[in-house]
Amino acid sequence: MAASSSRRGDFLIPLLGVVLDSAAIELAFLLSYWLRSRSGLFDRLSFTGVDAPPISAYLLGSLFIIPVWLALFQARKMYGIRRSVTLADEIVNVVKIVSIGMLIVMSAAFFYRAFSYSRIVFGLLWITSILFISSGRVILLGIERAFYRQGKNLQHTLLVGSGTLANQVCTRLDGHPSFGFRLVGYFADTKANPSLELSRRAYLGPISEAPLYIRQEGIEIVFLAMESRDHEQVVRLVTECEGLNVEFMMVPDVLNLLASHVTVRELEGIPFLRVKTIPFSVWGRILKRTIDVAVSSLLLLVFSPIWLLLTLLIPLTSKGPSLFKQERVGLDGKRFTMYKFRSMGENAEAETGPVWTKRDDARRTALGVFMRKTSLDELPQLFNVLKGDMSLVGPRPERPYFVDQFRQLVPKYLDRHRVKAGMTGWAQVNGLRGDTSLEERIKYDLYYIENWSVSFDMKILLRTMGTAVRFRHVD
Numbered sequence: 001m002a003a004s005s006s007r008r009g010d011f012l013i014p015l016l017g018v019v020l021d022s023a024a025i026e027l028a029f030l031l032s033y034w035l036r037s038r039s040g041l042f043d044r045l046s047f048t049g050v051d052a053p054p055i056s057a058y059l060l061g062s063l064f065i066i067p068v069w070l071a072l073f074q075a076r077k078m079y080g081i082r083r084s085v086t087l088a089d090e091i092v093n094v095v096k097i098v099s100i101g102m103l104i105v106m107s108a109a110f111f112y113r114a115f116s117y118s119r120i121v122f123g124l125l126w127i128t129s130i131l132f133i134s135s136g137r138v139i140l141l142g143i144e145r146a147f148y149r150q151g152k153n154l155q156h157t158l159l160v161g162s163g164t165l166a167n168q169v170c171t172r173l174d175g176h177p178s179f180g181f182r183l184v185g186y187f188a189d190t191k192a193n194p195s196l197e198l199s200r201r202a203y204l205g206p207i208s209e210a211p212l213y214i215r216q217e218g219i220e221i222v223f224l225a226m227e228s229r230d231h232e233q234v235v236r237l238v239t240e241c242e243g244l245n246v247e248f249m250m251v252p253d254v255l256n257l258l259a260s261h262v263t264v265r266e267l268e269g270i271p272f273l274r275v276k277t278i279p280f281s282v283w284g285r286i287l288k289r290t291i292d293v294a295v296s297s298l299l300l301l302v303f304s305p306i307w308l309l310l311t312l313l314i315p316l317t318s319k320g321p322s323l324f325k326q327e328r329v330g331l332d333g334k335r336f337t338m339y340k341f342r343s344m345g346e347n348a349e350a351e352t353g354p355v356w357t358k359r360d361d362a363r364r365t366a367l368g369v370f371m372r373k374t375s376l377d378e379l380p381q382l383f384n385v386l387k388g389d390m391s392l393v394g395p396r397p398e399r400p401y402f403v404d405q406f407r408q409l410v411p412k413y414l415d416r417h418r419v420k421a422g423m424t425g426w427a428q429v430n431g432l433r434g435d436t437s438l439e440e441r442i443k444y445d446l447y448y449i450e451n452w453s454v455s456f457d458m459k460i461l462l463r464t465m466g467t468a469v470r471f472r473h474v475d
Helices: 009-037 055-075 087-111 119-149 164-175 207-217 228-240 282-302 304-317 366-374 381-387 400-409 413-418 438-450 454-469
Strands: 155-160 181-187 203-205 221-224 247-250 263-267 270-274 323-329 335-341 390-393 421-424
Touching (some): 009 055, 009 119, 055 087, 087 454, 164 221, 181 207, 207 228, 221 228, 282 304, 282 390, 304 366, 323 400, 335 381, 381 390, 381 421, 390 454, 400 413, 413 438
Parallel strands (some): 221 247, 390 421
Antiparallel strands (some): 323 335
């Protein structure tokens, strides 16, 4: 059968994306013009009055700008079935593309002298375009996810491998039905261990039989999760599938130790594979620190009423102070005092000693359960960020007691201390919080360190906000 024959969404979703983006851009143009020239808002704000240019000029400009901006979105592959894309990814890309689009708008206005375009309109256009296009993306992703929940427009996939790496892939796919994949089964020379989640999937046979199955069933994506010693089998499988419209995605087991992207650097004609880099340049550190100070200051101001309320409620609902202080390990292995709102009873570890928090921990107070679900217990760490002990985004800090243990047990654990600890991190927004695999957390932390960018931080912060709204703690 042809797995894609009934997937009308492959055409409808991109078409709807183009329509929504076009409407959003046009609406942003009209609203920006109205706010500046017709609403009287800026007159009341004592801006110098100017004769409003005719709206026809802005409409004409929009007819030029819309196809240009749509081309920018297409260049960033923003149209199509984007199964693994989150809303945070969409918003970050929208901000980037609209910012580039505004440069094009201003450049065009500079050369077109029929009348003077308003700089205020340009500023409003930047803001309203981001808001309207992002809203359209929310609608689009909602429609696409609805298709998947109804079993429509699913992409048929296979998994090759039966070890722990293949099991991790299977578990992640099961945990993210919004990806729109239908995993039909797995090929491997040996069946998966009965203790693994993968063993519950259909075993389709040895790897040598996979090419025929892919051809007959119209499989579109094959996830390769094999050990490095199986390199020859991978090459043979891909070779035997030549001429088929199938995508291969490989998860190399070397990432268990090297959670970074590998780049090539040439020195005097000799190519070197760079597998580890310095996390931040000087300007990168300055930029990250500037964002930390600005955002933490703003959030402290915004959440000050909630801060005051919790300061009063915590002592009333359980014995002990409102703030909880604990020593943690941060940048370069230096220790600092981390602040949180107390969510457990006083002296919760008096009898047990240092232990990790578990899901549904009985030591939590009633108010503490609510604070941890909404991440409100983390608010005081904004002071840590403002002081410079922590950053908004980075690996979560751990206590010295556990650091001394983990450094002996987990490879590359201490590499987490190459950057400041964070209030939230790449591991946490990917579900690795609380009592979860430490090795997996380290891989995500190292990936963040080696791939840091401002847009990456924005993406993590947006996903953290979404997690908090859904009452899922990120620690």
